[in-house]
Amino acid sequence: MLSSEEVERIAYLARLSLSEAEKVRYAQQLSAILDYAAQLSRVEVGDDVPPTSSVLSVHSVMRLEDTILPGLTREAALRNAPLADESYFVVQAALGDDD
């Protein structure tokens, strides 16, 4: 069973604020799912079995040539921003006074 400290640590890593009720619920539900997933560690997997991150055998794909195509206008790029000035996204300071 995940402790509430572990749930809080994961939530912080994932940048999710959770209510107290959510923390309790996720501790139970994630534990149940992880218990189920534990069967992965019980199965015989030879050392020579590579992990599959993609079913395709293609790896690096490069553009044939670098062609300049029209991109987003500034107006379009800012259209969906929750807060924007004329030419930029507005956010809180990323660095505090002490940084």
Next chain:
Amino acid sequence: MRALCSLTIAEARRLLRERAVSARELTFAYLERIQQLEPSLHAFISVATELAIEMADAADRRIARGEDTPLLGVPIAIKDVLVTRDLRTTAGSRILENYVPTWDATVVSKLRAMGAVFLGKLNCDEFAMGSSTENSAFGVTRNPWRLDRVPGGSSGGSAVAVAADLCCAALGTDTGGSIRQPAALCGVTGLKNSYGRISRYGLIAFASSLDTVGALTKDALDAAIMLQALEGRDPNDSTSVSAPPVDVHAVEHAPEKLQGLRVGVPKEYFTAGIQDEVEEAVRAAIAQLEALGARVQEVSLPRTELGLAAYYIIAPAEASANLARFDGVKYGLRVTGNDLIDTYCRTRGAGFGAEVKRRIMLGTYALSAGYYDAYYVRAQKVRTLIKQDFEQAFAQVDILAAPVSPTTAFPIGSKTEDPLQMYLADVFTLPASLAGVCAISIPCGFDRLGLPIGLQLIGPAFGEQRVLQVARTYQMHTDFHLRKPNLDLSSLAS
């Protein structure tokens, strides 16, 4: 105008080409039916009435000029995880409630270029995470065969729109079964393409190594028409590949018999937990394939059940990374906190629903220091074994026949409290996704409540041609795909 709305793509195109009906008439028939049935079914998040009429008129002008494409003037609806220029795209999430994309997904631009008509955006589980469409932030979609049942998910709106004749065909996406399972639960045809065959550019990413785009249609011929329209390598998706294009004519004129076809029946797909009526209907369908000349043999996919455990580590891990982009800065909801990190946390805490948060947490845990090897790498190794299971099976047989879902459509609300029970609904669709192979769901019967049952035909990677032809042959000899839910307006009053 029931008759117009129940047309297949192939039938609608014939009438449009012969000028027996205009795209405008066809589109108005759908819009009228949507208006009548949406209050009961809720398949759509947004109905694009004005856009649809505009596109229909443009299609009629192209038809008048003598143009002909396989989708010219055909009304189609789009799952709301595919971005559409100037048409709100929510991914079923509060965090994108007001997001209006500035660009089109590649599949959407292909449909535009061919002159399809867009009826609107379809409901789905939030970010395509779910098996019942109950995880949408915009309400529950109801199964047209019984309104107290889920439509399946995550492409539940797409399956309902096709089943209830609210569109001619629908775009969906399938990461672990999200086209096949709702197609089965709503009695329509749904093709999950081989990974890489159709561009993912403009699909709001869930699990990038598993996500596929495809169509839900009224029959296998339409599935072939849609595949031909959507497939092909896309410079904007580095994981898309070029394969020999599907031969629609060969699907249309598929042989009446299945002489020489080797069909494998994976024994692990008929284990405890499967509803009796589902097993009976699927076995009867397999017997029919045999009666048509196929050679049927039992095969084994020994790691079938492990697919569930592997999937529910890998997909959440990828999702936790993909959904990091929703931070309240460039688009979507923002809930301002004490500082920037607090703003991220509050925005995401308020914007994401319960299942999305659960999967982000699960994925973050599986990728975190100390657990990465035990969960994530281990799951990827098991994925290799699952892929090998399919390779070994396809060394013996041409195609696999199996159930899509262990049960027919379950009651709304019956699994929402227990995520693991909900995940178990995907046990027969996840392995094909992990292996990247193709699979189609086609109707093969009904249970005693009248709920549809799906047959899953699985082919090797890029084996869509044969899968579609076998499905077409089966549909030549059966009428399950032609049956319609009873949606008389009087019966919907309750």
